[in-house]
Amino acid sequence: MTKADLIDAVHAKAEGLSKKSVGEIVDAVFDAAADAIRDGGRFSYPGFGTFTVKESPEREGRNPQTGAAMQIKASKSVRFKPAPKFKDSL
Numbered sequence: 001m002t003k004a005d006l007i008d009a010v011h012a013k014a015e016g017l018s019k020k021s022v023g024e025i026v027d028a029v030f031d032a033a034a035d036a037i038r039d040g041g042r043f044s045y046p047g048f049g050t051f052t053v054k055e056s057p058e059r060e061g062r063n064p065q066t067g068a069a070m071q072i073k074a075s076k077s078v079r080f081k082p083a084p085k086f087k088d089s090l
Helices: 003-013 019-040 084-088
Strands: 042-045 049-056 059-062 069-072 075-082
Touching: 003 019, 019 042, 019 049, 075 084
Parallel strands: none
Antiparallel strands: 042 049, 049 075, 059 069
């Protein structure tokens, strides 16, 4: 599903709202969720799931072409854990 598909789906269910206003609402929701993850490290929506920040420490790895040892920098990524109700519906 693309952003346009999401806006179309929400627009079909929201009576009295224009596509432009639905697009602004969708943008605002995702901006708020990103801010919550960035600031607090966690965003949870009941019945859907939880987004958390996962920190990976610096570690030693190998270059697959040469086999030489190299350092892989520490990084952060976002993890998603579906709510049991959502997971059971899949």
